[in-house]
Amino acid sequence: MTFADLGLSDELLKAVNEAGYDTPTPIQAQAIPPVLMMKDIIGIAQTGTGKTASFVLPMIDILAHGRARALMPRSLILEPTRELAAQVAENFEKYGKYHKLSMALLIGGVQMGDQVRALEKGVDVLIATPGRLMDLFQRGKILLNGCSMLVIDEADRMLDMGFIPDIEEICTKLPAQRQTLLFSATMPAPIKKLADRFLSNPKSIEVARPATASTNITQRLVKVDSRKKRDALRAMLKAEEVQSAVIFCNRKTTVRELNKSLQSHGFKSGEIHGDIDQSARIAELERFRAGTVSILVASDVAARGLDIKGVSHVFNFDAPWHPDDYVHRIGRTGRAGASGVAITFVTPEDAEAIDNIQKLIGQKIEMIDAPTAAAAAPTSAPAEEGRSDRGRRRDSRKDDRAGERNREERARDEPVRDERKQDERKRDEPRAARAENNGARARRPEPVGDGPDEGWNGPVPEFLSFGFQG
DNA sequence: AAAAAAT
Numbered sequence: 001m002t003f004a005d006l007g008l009s010d011e012l013l014k015a016v017n018e019a020g021y022d023t024p025t026p027i028q029a030q031a032i033p034p035v036l037m038m039k040d041i042i043g044i045a046q047t048g049t050g051k052t053a054s055f056v057l058p059m060i061d062i063l064a065h066g067r068a069r070a071l072m073p074r075s076l077i078l079e080p081t082r083e084l085a086a087q088v089a090e091n092f093e094k095y096g097k098y099h100k101l102s103m104a105l106l107i108g109g110v111q112m113g114d115q116v117r118a119l120e121k122g123v124d125v126l127i128a129t130p131g132r133l134m135d136l137f138q139r140g141k142i143l144l145n146g147c148s149m150l151v152i153d154e155a156d157r158m159l160d161m162g163f164i165p166d167i168e169e170i171c172t173k174l175p176a177q178r179q180t181l182l183f184s185a186t187m188p189a190p191i192k193k194l195a196d197r198f199l200s201n202p203k204s205i206e207v208a209r210p211a212t213a214s215t216n217i218t219q220r221l222v223k224v225d226s227r228k229k230r231d232a233l234r235a236m237l238k239a240e241e242v243q244s245a246v247i248f249c250n251r252k253t254t255v256r257e258l259n260k261s262l263q264s265h266g267f268k269s270g271e272i273h274g275d276i277d278q279s280a281r282i283a284e285l286e287r288f289r290a291g292t293v294s295i296l297v298a299s300d301v302a303a304r305g306l307d308i309k310g311v312s313h314v315f316n317f318d319a320p321w322h323p324d325d326y327v328h329r330i331g332r333t334g335r336a337g338a339s340g341v342a343i344t345f346v347t348p349e350d351a352e353a354i355d356n357i358q359k360l361i362g363q364k365i366e367m368i369d370a371p372t373a374a375a376a377a378p379t380s381a382p383a384e385e386g387r388s389d390r391g392r393r394r395d396s397r398k399d400d401r402a403g404e405r406n407r408e409e410r411a412r413d414e415p416v417r418d419e420r421k422q423d424e425r426k427r428d429e430p431r432a433a434r435a436e437n438n439g440a441r442a443r444r445p446e447p448v449g450d451g452p453d454e455g456w457n458g459p460v461p462e463f464l465s466f467g468f469q470g
Numbered sequence: 471a472a473a474a475a476a477t
Contacts, residue, residue: 080474080475081474081475082474082475107475108475108476108477109475129474129475130475130476131475131476131477132476133476135476135477136476157474160473160474161473161474161475162474162475163474163475166475250471250472250473251471251472251473252472273473273474274473274474274475299472299473299474300474301473301474303473321472322472325473
């Protein structure tokens with residue numbers, strides 16, 4: 001099965017091939033043909049399954065003919081977070097490079113001016129978070145009665161975030177004659193109801209959860225005293241072959257404090273959470289993507305969907321309260337078949353949360369003791385698909401600043417702050433991504449982590465009975 | 471127990 005078998009146009013196939021893909025993922029293979037036949041779809045799939053391309057690709061071909069009129073977008077994609085919306089927009093740019101589609105990204109936290117001007121010119125594709133969309137709608141800047149295609153992405157997360165009333169209102173403003181695609185990782189009752197009400201005769205497509213079944217992410221629990229988490233983290237950052245890591249905390253304040261602490265210990269780190277203003281969030285992600293910082297300390301704003309290449313490690317500095325969040329967080333590593341390591345710090349208070357996580361993923365995660373700074377061993381074989389300075393990094397694991405310095409040097413040649421340069425960089429991005437992708441394909445490592453005795457082989461304490469002294 | 475999203 002190749003993309004060519006799915007009925008996509010030659011221009012699109014060319015863009016897909018140039019992006020480095022030739023084989024569709026299961027969700028893409030199942031969804032693209034019916035979407036092209038203008039059917040409604042319910043896609044039950046996690047992020048990381050190639051879900052975004054499963055609607056972006058057919059949409060590009062469907063929208064290729066016809067012209068947008070002022071204030072009347074021809075299609076609408078709803079996303080729960082600004083970052084996800086921006087990421088979908090990037091996908092349209094990447095795959096739509098041989099099409100002349102116009103696009104607008106409507107998200108909060110940024111000036112409305114450009115968004116309004118784009119709407120006035122007319123857009124083929126509107127990508128939005130609900131709040132800003134409703135705002136602009138109420139200001140009379142958008143008419144939705146010419147919008148014949150609707151995508152509701154991450155519907156269950158929209159539910160969590162209280163967006164369902166907004167979504168319903170938006171749905172009623174669209175023409176009844178339209179195509180609707182709904183994607184959700186789970187199907188709670190309110191989402192089913194939403195689908196029943198606003199989709200007609202939908203075809204259901206379900207693909208397996210990637211993070212639970214996938215063997216390419218080595219998962220470990222690390223028993224740690226809650227007062228010694230930072231020491232344990234630093235020790236592990238030094239001991240592990242960390243190409244780049246996302247470190248999740250449960251609270252924004254913890255994110256801020258941990259980032260400061262890491263920086264004061266000489267780590268090149270950045271932070272992202274909802275109290276950081278939008279332009280800084282974008283800049284921070286860009287710095288992380290570019291490798292200017294190798295460590296991103298994050299709240300759950302970054303847990304879902306973010307697709308960043310070469311993330312070798314995810315650390316749960318705090319064990320997530322909701323088991324679903326665990327699956328989403330660790331899915332930031334091991335992307336596209338790469339290997340990855342997910343390490344979760346566990347304090348006695350986390351017992352129930354961990355229990356729920358293990359139930360959800362249907363497996364026990366091996367538990368190890370926190371390493372001391374002196375004697376630390378790597379969890380697994382290094383993730384082979386890190387950034388391009390991976391080789392240098394491998395020889396410098398004692399001094400983890402060395403690799404960062406190299407990365408910094410590279411980054412200095414492509415400063416991200418200067419806007420003009422940033423545009424140039426953006427244009428180069430597809431090429432860079434392609435090179436990385438091909439490289440990854442050529443030397444994909446054996447999946448790690450599905451063997452019980454990999455790297456760590458200390459005794460695994462019976463989880464529920466573990467306790468702490470001190 | 472939190473975070474996210476319009477201002």
